[in-house]
Amino acid sequence: MINNKVQLITYADRITGQGIDELSNLLNGPLKDVFAGVHLLPFYNPIDGSDAGFDPIDHSEVDSRLGSWQDIQALGANYDLMADLIVNHVSAQSYQFKDVLAKGKESEFWDLFLTKDDVFPNGMSETEQKAIYRPRPGSCFTPIKCGDGNTYDFWTTFTDNQIDINVKSLAGIEYLNNVLTKFSENNVNIIRLDAAGYAIKQAGTNCFMLDETFAYLDKLSAQANDLGMETIAEIHSHYQTQVEVAKRVNMVYDFALPPLILHSLFSNNADALVDWLAISPRNCLTVLDTHDGIGIIDAGPMGEKPGLLDAEQIDNLVETIHEKSKGQSRLATGAAASNVDLYQVNCTYYNALGADDFDYLLARAIQFFAPGIPQVYYGGLFACENDMDLLANTNVGRDINRPYLSAADIDKALAKPVVNGLIKLIKLRNEHPAFNGEFNVKGEGTSCCLNWHKDESSIELKVNFASREVLIIDQHDNEQVLISLADFIA
Template identity: 80%
Template sequence: MMKNKVQLITYADRITGQDINALTTLLKGPLEGVFGGVHLLPFYNPIDGSDAGFDPIDHSEVDSRIGTWADIQALGENHDLMADLIVNHVSAQSYQFQDVLAKGKQSEFWDLFLTKEDVFPNGMSEQEQQAIYRPRPGSCFTPMQCGDGQTYDFWTTFTDNQIDINVKVEAGIAYLNNVLTKFSENNVNIIRLDAAGYAIKQAGTNCFMLDETFGYLDNLSKQANELGMETIAEIHSHYQTQVEVAKRVNMVYDFALPPLILHSLFNNDVDALLKWLQISPRNCLTVLDTHDGIGIIDAGPMGDKPGLLNAQQIDTLVETMHANSNNQSRQATGAAASNVDLYQVNCTYYNALGANDLDYLISRAIQFFAPGVPQVYYGGLFACENDMDLLARTNVGRDINRPYLNTETIEHALNKPVVKGLIELIKLRNEHPAFAGEFSAHGAEGECCLTWQLEEKSIALSVNFKTRDALITQVNGDEETTISLNALLV
């Protein structure tokens, strides 16, 4: 079972400028004792595809430029280690799909990939196509001509370089089983089920988080558990869907938390945040930032379902983020850059807060006090600002928050007061015994208090959003100590 300690989300190469061994050295050196686990973002061949590793050519092979499976094993010896099982798709450059392009239906790998015909054998109406939920604009099908002279509509939920797998057939099952086995043999003990909500497609539905999808996730989780691994379902959707998914898998992400914290800080209004903390899944990982953008859909309305925030509040939230980042996020979001998402704003969390150190520490403190195991993205750990140079070079929106660091930039960042303060908060979250106890939250009119209690020990975070007074109070029997977040910035 994973430790109840803060985890680091990172690419091996982008945090160090080197490889997996360099990341292990960093965790044993300047970051020793800071993190209980690591979510190692795609390390498969290749790490630098069209979606930064989420379009693997070979999902079972470590990119030799950053290491080997032995290096993965070494990293997992002293840390919980999470890896991505990319459930929904594989690269169009994979040898399997290249064989399909060469031979068409005569390829031995034909069954591995999903076509429109597989789901709509009798044809698809315009109404059925419009009903399909897709996280990016445009069609979810890409017509491709194969060597047999026929053109087939392949299912491409995300991009035309990411070909969807048919997870229902023997070929798809065997493909994912091979990756699961490889993980279990190399000290990976947590699996992030990437894009899992899109895996099952069915005619006459929106092809997202269907009843059958829940059953599929159930079975996949049980299979991983039997191999000694826990699963995390990565699903961006309405907050009620997240609550339901949490009942069917080991853990989920609390993707509603990041926009709710921003809303609270922007409007001095804690109502939506407190409502969510009363009902949010307890078996979750919390994040503020990830390799993706800042999720918005998770807090907003969907169809006729009201959200934790209404449509106007969501619009105000997004516009405030753009303003705080001097419109840099606008250049990386929506139609402004390739590889876009409809439900995310591409921006560092630090810049979404206007690079305000105190607001950033308050945000992290709320995250650490919310139920769940916290994760901190490497860019967030070092309070990185938007990488406009990288965005300009690649025109990939998410690259604004996927910087390439090195020893020198890390050394500089570790001396920044906001980073020092954040590391102190991480250590407090890791070490205080009350975080294994009972959680409670209360507040009103711009103030909230989040408390953890274990027998005679307690720890509480009190935030006045109007004055920005933020205090952490620790009680051990008759002893009481208080820390001001502002004091951590000295």
């Protein structure tokens, strides 16, 4: 059973400059009793591929620069530990795909990878190709010539270095089963199903979140549950899709929450946020920032489906982020900085709020009072600003929010009032008994109230966006305490 307490999202190498042991020392030292769980971002070989570990050469091997499976075991012995099952693809540098490159269809690993012919054996029409949903510009096929002299169109949903797995083939099933087993043997108790919405492709569809995909997620979740692990689906899509996915897996992400909180803070209007919190999945993880950008599609319209925000509100939201970040996010978003994500704005959440300490803590307070288990990204924990030097060095848009922090950087951050205030909020969320009870939300216009109650205990967040008057009303042990959010950074 996952602890209903705040978790940390982090890379092992970017938070300490070292590895898994050093991360454990940080969690057991300066961050002792702050986090109950850790989402350890890809630690597979290699951590420094073209997609920061999400393009594994060997998904079942820990990059030796970070440590070993024994280090993973030790971390998981003390914390809920989440790892990524990269369902959709494998690196083009993997030994399996190199064998395919050398031998073509004669390779023993041929069936591991998905080609256009696997889905469209009778050819693909232009209409069918246009119907395929891809989160990045261009074709989802990469023609590659193999050693047998033939050129094959391999399915590459994300980049040409990430070759899609044929998850229906015996080879694909065995590959993912091997990784699941490795996780279960090493104290990983939460599986994040990365890019799972793209795993099933079918001719004549958009090849994203099909009925068959839901069935696949059911089966994959059951497998993980049988091994003692819970699953969370990582899917950026229309909000109604998240509601449906939540019924099929143990947990989903509330990706609509980050843009809705920004919208409320920018517009001083809580209506969209209140509407969403009234219907949002309760079996979710909440985030404001992650290793990816700030998702926009999750709150907006999709095709004929209206969103939680309309197109004009989404445009205003994106432009306000660019303005608040003094144009820095614009340099890492859209077509800038080799960026390929069509549905995200690359920016730290702190800079998206103009580096305003109070607004940042207010955003975190709303996150912690929303339904779900909160996760805090390491850059957000330390209120990091956009890393423009790293962005300039790599020309990778998402690196604006993926800083490398030394021990000295962390010590400096821990002295900042906003970071201390955030840690106090985290401990309040971890310790108050009412957060294990029932949730209610009400409000309209400039104000909203988020309330939790369990037995004789309750806690409420009252927000007036127009005046920025924010109170926490804490009731337990027959005592009521009023706390101003401003006191957290006094």
